[in-house]
Amino acid sequence: MKLALQFNMNPSLYLRDPEGTDLGKNIIKHSIQLIHDTGFEAFTFKKLAESIGTTEAGVYRYFENKHKLLVYIISWYWRWLDFQIGYQTKNLTNPVSKLKKVITILATTVEDDLMTGHVDESILHQILISEGSKAFLTKQVNQDNKQEYFKPYKDLCNTVGEIILEYNPKYKYPHSLASTIIEMAHLQNFFMNHLPLLTDFSKSKNESEIIQYLEELVFNTIRI
Amino acid sequence: MKLALQFNMNPSLYLRDPEGTDLGKNIIKHSIQLIHDTGFEAFTFKKLAESIGTTEAGVYRYFENKHKLLVYIISWYWRWLDFQIGYQTKNLTNPVSKLKKVITILATTVEDDLMTGHVDESILHQILISEGSKAFLTKQVNQDNKQEYFKPYKDLCNTVGEIILEYNPKYKYPHSLASTIIEMAHLQNFFMNHLPLLTDFSKSKNESEIIQYLEELVFNTIRI
DNA sequence: TTTTAAATAATAGTATTACTATCTTAAATA
DNA sequence: TATTTAAGATAGTAATACTATTATTTAAAA
Numbered sequence: 001m002k003l004a005l006q007f008n009m010n011p012s013l014y015l016r017d018p019e020g021t022d023l024g025k026n027i028i029k030h031s032i033q034l035i036h037d038t039g040f041e042a043f044t045f046k047k048l049a050e051s052i053g054t055t056e057a058g059v060y061r062y063f064e065n066k067h068k069l070l071v072y073i074i075s076w077y078w079r080w081l082d083f084q085i086g087y088q089t090k091n092l093t094n095p096v097s098k099l100k101k102v103i104t105i106l107a108t109t110v111e112d113d114l115m116t117g118h119v120d121e122s123i124l125h126q127i128l129i130s131e132g133s134k135a136f137l138t139k140q141v142n143q144d145n146k147q148e149y150f151k152p153y154k155d156l157c158n159t160v161g162e163i164i165l166e167y168n169p170k171y172k173y174p175h176s177l178a179s180t181i182i183e184m185a186h187l188q189n190f191f192m193n194h195l196p197l198l199t200d201f202s203k204s205k206n207e208s209e210i211i212q213y214l215e216e217l218v219f220n221t222i223r224i
Numbered sequence: 225m226k227l228a229l230q231f232n233m234n235p236s237l238y239l240r241d242p243e244g245t246d247l248g249k250n251i252i253k254h255s256i257q258l259i260h261d262t263g264f265e266a267f268t269f270k271k272l273a274e275s276i277g278t279t280e281a282g283v284y285r286y287f288e289n290k291h292k293l294l295v296y297i298i299s300w301y302w303r304w305l306d307f308q309i310g311y312q313t314k315n316l317t318n319p320v321s322k323l324k325k326v327i328t329i330l331a332t333t334v335e336d337d338l339m340t341g342h343v344d345e346s347i348l349h350q351i352l353i354s355e356g357s358k359a360f361l362t363k364q365v366n367q368d369n370k371q372e373y374f375k376p377y378k379d380l381c382n383t384v385g386e387i388i389l390e391y392n393p394k395y396k397y398p399h400s401l402a403s404t405i406i407e408m409a410h411l412q413n414f415f416m417n418h419l420p421l422l423t424d425f426s427k428s429k430n431e432s433e434i435i436q437y438l439e440e441l442v443f444n445t446i447r448i
Numbered sequence: 449t450t451t452t453a454a455a456t457a458a459t460a461g462t463a464t465t466a467c468t469a470t471c472t473t474a475a476a477t478a
Numbered sequence: 479t480a481t482t483t484a485a486g487a488t489a490g491t492a493a494t495a496c497t498a499t500t501a502t503t504t505a506a507a508a
Contacts, residue, residue: 039363139263
């Protein structure tokens with residue numbers, strides 16, 4: 001039997017659980033590919049249906065609209081990242097190496113995790129960079145938040161915040177610094193590749209420079 | 225004669241210069257209001273035309289599509305901010321007070337500047353918080369960048385980067401830190417108001433806390 | 449003053465998007 | 479075997495994002 005990694009997702013994000021059927025898994029798989037290829041604005045359920053070989057109505061039986069589908073796959077990624085951080089830091093004892101590990105995980109394009117069959121994490125990482133903030137930068141953010149759509153993000157933020165406090169229990173802004181690290185790991189990557197003058201990484205386009213930048217930022221900020 | 229403040233905008237953003245006619249100025253004025261009220265996704269040229277009392281075709285004569293209109297008003301704001309920073313720091317001698325001033329300007333909801341008749345800066349500031357990153361988080365970012373659509377943002381980033389270097393000429397990431405400050409001044413505000421668990425400002429919802437957070441972040445990071 | 453050009457208003461039309469509804473078939477379950 | 483459940487097939491609608499055309503008003507040039 002294959003090893004499999006699953007996360008339980010907020011049921012109000014979907015009409016029918018996509019993890020439960022082949023069509024459902026195909027919807028997740030192909031939407032990740034298609035959102036990456038076309039961008040979220042140009043992504044439609046019709047195109048998605050065509051790429052799967054089903055009909056528009058078929059997709060609508062799983063997700064009410066494309067916004068909920070986006071929130072679904074992004075939430076999935078936050079859960080996966082949170083799991084990765086827990087897993088990869090559990091044997092580390094000092095908070096310095098933990099925090100460095102966290103920054104590296106956040107800022108590095110991952111390889112496809114074979115334990116999650118229909119999800120390609122490396123593409124998901126790219127989606128998060130370009131489309132991630134569109135999940136919450138909407139007029140319905142307050143309603144979405146009441147429905148707990150952003151819990152996976154908050155949990156991740158909390159995980160990172162806890163490690164910050166391990167290093168310096170007196171630091172006053174662990175959650176803000178955590179969300180800053182997470183957002184900047186993505187945004188500086190986007191800038192580096194598309195608007196290099198907004199960064200100082202123009203020449204190399206190397207993720208290790210972003211990691212270097214974030215490490216300095218974090219450790220100087222929280223130093224005791 | 226009234227004092228007036230104008231910025232010359234990138235001509236490839238518009239078909240007809242909106243600063244040149246009453247209808248043009250109304251398009252700017254009402255689109256700022258309408259994007260703020262409905263959010264960019266629900267904003268359409270038809271609604272805009274109705275709110276002005278003209279027709280859809282009338283708006284299309286000024287702007288090719290709503291994306292260019294968004295980039296226009298956001299660029300306008302970056303130019304205005306850049307001007308504000310120049311103006312409000314020109315008599316300050318030491319870089320510490322300059323940087324503090326910059327952070328305050330970026331993170332504070334401004335009052336409507338009466339020198340700019342048809343533009344309400346306080347609403348624009350809100351638009352920047354909620355819609356700002358949608359100007360560049362698109363599939364056409366590279367083409368848009370070639371057309372210099374983001375020059376005002378880069379100029380602002382440079383202004384801030386210069387001040388950072390004044391304080392510490394050896395700091396390696398002045399542009400990345402500048403874009404981090406600018407983005408976080410907005411994003412932490414959004415989080416504070418809509419997703420408070422991603423910040424540490426939940427209770428008070430006070431902008432001064434964001435300023436405090438950013439000041440600590442910046443000065444610890446670039447300290448010599 | 450007249451001519452002419454430019455800007456705007458009014459109206460119509462199209463392809464695509466974002467859905468909802470219904471009906472049939474196929475497969476799994478009781 | 480009967481029945482629920484999922485999926486496929488097809489149709490339809492209101493709204494969006496435009497383009498095009500013609501008529502009317504306004505303003506600048508001759």
